[in-house]
Amino acid sequence: MPPHVNDISTHLKTHIRQWIQDVFSTEFTDEIKLDRPPNPKLGDFAVGCFPLAKVLRQSPVNIAQKLAAHATKTNLIEHIQATGPYLNITLNKEEFSRILCHHILNESETFGNSSLGSGQMVMVEYSAPNTNKPLHLGHVRNQLLGMAVARLLEAVGYRVIKANLVNDRGVHICKSMLAYQRFGNGETPKSTGIKGDHFVGHYYVRYEQAQKAEFEQWLVQQHVEWDTLEPHQKEQYEAQFLKESQWYAAALDLLRRWEEGDAEVIALWQKMNQWVYEGFNQTYQKMGCEFDTWYYESDLYKSGKELILKGLSEGIFFKKEDGSIWVDLTDQNLDEKILLRSDGTSVYITQDIGTAVQKFKDYPLTKSIYVVGSEQNYHFQVLFAILKKLGYTWADECYHLSYGMVYLPEGKMKSREGKVVDADDLMAGMIDLAKISLKEREEERPIQAEELETISEIVGLGAIKYHILSFQPAKDIHFDPNKSISFQGDTGPYLQYAYARIRSIFRKSEQDNYVSLTPEADYSGIHHPKEIELVRKLFDFPEEVRIAAETYNPSRITTYLFELAKAYSQFYHACPVLNAENDALTQVRMVLCKATAVTLKRGLKLLGIDAPERM
Structure with missing residues (x-):
């Protein structure tokens, strides 16, 4: 019996491989993908037999039927059936819930973590401000994306170096x-x-x-x-x-x-x-x-110039009549690129070359990620091509995490004419909007002035972070402050409020002397479809973290958290918690509430968002 939630998938895949071995005398080594059936009544997991059909040269429908006929139950696996080319597996809800909730409650600070990147080091460079103006809305997206990706990579086992390159x-x-x-x-x-x-x-x-x-x-x-x-x-x-x-x-x-x-x-x-x-x-x-480390252009541009002069002496680069130094990348469907001006001064890419080399000197990196806007896509194609020309094999491990523009209702940001929205002004404005929204909700719960200031900051900043991270990186954002601060819909405040409401249940239960919460609850009472749907959604969290980390896409976490909050809301309205039929059922539903709160808080933390105990 798997003692750990991360072992449930392994348990299922091990049995499936054994069934394949028993039925077809074939050792199947390809990845087995556990999907969700379109109809929950078909089971908890569905395994498509298409990859196996290519190996066995048999119909996937026949393969599914043969496996279902041979498959045996376990304490966790309750039912196996074939539906077309899919093998559908239904789990024992009591065991499934017990293993999952026990793990969540006992590892609340690390739920969702894995060892995928164990032994590997990744650098994530973000922010990269110019020292001639304040940070603006574009930097906000850059920094939130960089920090979220860094946290996700850390969650799946990578050692992450968070770096800032200052354009000074x-x-x-x-x-x-x-x-x-x-x-x-x-x-x-x-x-x-x-x-x-x-x-x-x-x-x-x-x-x-x-x-x-x-x-x-x-x-x-x-x-x-x-x-x-x-x-x-x-x-x-x-x-x-x-x-x-x-x-x-x-x-x-x-x-x-x-x-x-x-x-x-x-x-x-x-x-x-x-x-x-x-x-x-x-x-x-x-x-x-x-940040863990800071790089400054002023420290690195000379090393970039030295590398360019070395490349010139080796015939990798060439000099024009005016004395400027260039690289010819036309054989890679890129243009010629100037590397040093005719007066010997550096250009933007000069120090980028020096910085890239310095990073791999400083750390044994397996990946170097640059979080930079999509307007620099061509720049990074050129940079990585130059590094390869210079003979650096690690150039293939450099990755440009490109992201789209941020727009406000007034249009695209402008920086040179003083019309840009500064990060400071944005944060202050969102905190003020949060304060207004919280005051409007005072009928639900009066709030003291000092507490209002604290919660307004948590909610206002959470709204910015969630709204921006809810977009896939490559997409442009039309930032709507009023929409992002709403307590309804797919927003940060909605999730923060969902968490705070769950915490209020525990305060009320303690006041009413309900049974103490333990992971050893009686899970035999879990039967309601909304309970089961919530358990399934909780189980998905580690996999969502893994995929979000591998794809550098925090929006998978925002989508998951919103779906989890909706699943919890449906559970809470369909299944009385404090007024359940008996204490045993109250206790196990309290466990589900606690597991949901833990998962919401963990997910929000990965996004850099605080989860307030009260709102």
Whole structure:
């Protein structure tokens, strides 16, 4: 008899293999997939005989019939029947429930975990902010996805290194520095009372405004009517303008001086970056975002340049007449790519090459995952192709976890014109919405002011996390704050409320002196279809965690949790708990309530969402 819920599948598959051996004298080594029958009345599990039909060269219908005729019952396996090409297996509900609930209650902190990735190390890189502006809604999706994937991989046994690559150098950073030099007048975050990352971001916007004004004046001088131009013509004019722009030339000059180690420029860079880091850390802490290791472009771009020069000397890369260094990837259906500018300064991909190599030097990785938006899909194709050209065999273990854009009711986010929705503003706004929603529900339960603040933060942040993670990574998100904060439907607050309601049952049961809860309850009373449906859904959790981890898709967990909450709601309305027919039935239904609460809390934790005891 399997003592562990994870052994139930093994128990079934072992018996199925033995039946195949007995009936067909064949050792079947392929994976046996346990599916759910379309109609629960057909059984708890269905095994399609199609893979076996290919091996035996027999009809899958005949195979299913022969196996059903030979199959023997066990304490767990109650009934076996063939339905077309499927072998349907019905479990003994008492044993099934006992094994499952005993495991959930005894391993409440680790339910759903497995050893799939044991002995393997994976790095998940996420956030990767620029030190010229605050974190925004796009970073929120990036960080929530990265953290959730990291937790899922840890749950299935991988050792996970959570990494942040800080884009702390480059011309975009110099733009903020230049604007501060010209407009700052010695102001600081402290003197203005503005959070450090927002303070620096203000000067990035000031730079863009100044360059935009310069561009508009330049267009007048060129006698160009911008709105009449085709897209390719606009690109040509923009490229020509950058060659003549005084603002852009000054920013490039700052970058050159930075790379040459100019003391004045370095001091300004360090000061402004420190302001940004102080702001970032506040945002990370509020969001629950953590890292095991940090990489900085400023530490790695030189190693990237060295690798490029080495590749040039080995004939992997080539130099153009202006002195810039390129790679030709046209044989891989990619374009030529610049790696170093003609003045020797690095480009975006330069430090990415150095960082990729450094990661595998620092850790014995079996996988390196980059959580980066879909607009960088081509960039990572190029990066991985370059790493392969340089002879790094581990390049095949680098993976770009691409995700879609995030839209608000106003449209796509914009960062350069100051219209972006900052992560701080988003979180504050969602907490305020949660507070309003909770106040509207005060008739159900009065709530004290201090408790309101705490729960509002838990619910508001939970709403953001659940809503964003409920989308498959590749899909774009149209973020609706009001929909995400609802206590009805597929939302974080609905699941948090479902958990809190279960916890309230236990507070009430203790008050009414009901029997104490133990996993040794009498499971013989479990017969109601809604009880059985709930048990089946609880059993699915470890498999959902495994698939979500393997596919880097936390939305499988959100879907599962919503389905679990619905199954519990149907069970609760159909099967009285505290007013059951007898104490034994109350006790076993309390066990099901407890198992559901544990699973909801575990699933929410994998998503980075807190489960409040009261709401």
